[in-house]
Amino acid sequence: MPKVIVQTPDGAEHTVDAEVGLSLMEAIVDKDLPMEAICGGCLSCATCHVHVDPAQMAWFEAKTEDEEDMLDLATNVTDCSRLSCQLKLEERHDGLRVVIAEE
Ligand code: FES
Incomplete structure (x- = not known):
């Protein structure tokens, strides 16, 4: 179970124990952290916007168009x-x- 450190806009850091296979948005919302994620993950809102640690950007596939x-x-x-x-x-x-x- 990967642990993700999530900093909220107030500067506080939270450790999220995420289930493999979830999206990062789902893991953050499950932990009741402040993220609207209005569209529920169908890529039509941008309210799940995060900044990834610069050294870890390559951990993920490139952005789609x-x-x-x-x-x-x-x-x-x-x-x-x-x-x-x-x-x-x-x-x-x-x-x-x-x-x-x-925002
Ligand atoms: S929850 Fe990610 S784009 Fe809407």
């Missing part, structure tokens, strides 16, 4: 921006660090 398009509508976008509903968690993601992006 659809994810890029949704991120174009988000605020506070950086080179480390991802939509967490598109990041499937595997055992090898243990130690992942992300920050929930401020």
Whole structure:
């Protein structure tokens, strides 16, 4: 069960024990952390925006064009921006660090 360190916009860090196969968004929402994820993971809202630790960006597949398009509508976008509903968690993601992006 990979552990993910999630920083919320207030600066607090939370350890999330994520089930393999869940998306990062699902793991964050299951832990009741502040993430709207309005569309439930169907890539039509960008309210699951996170910043991935720069050293860990390569842990995931590159963004699809659809994810890029949704991120174009988000605020506070950086080179480390991802939509967490598109990041499937595997055992090898243990130690992942992300920050929930401020809107
Ligand atoms: S939850 Fe809507 S795009 Fe990720």
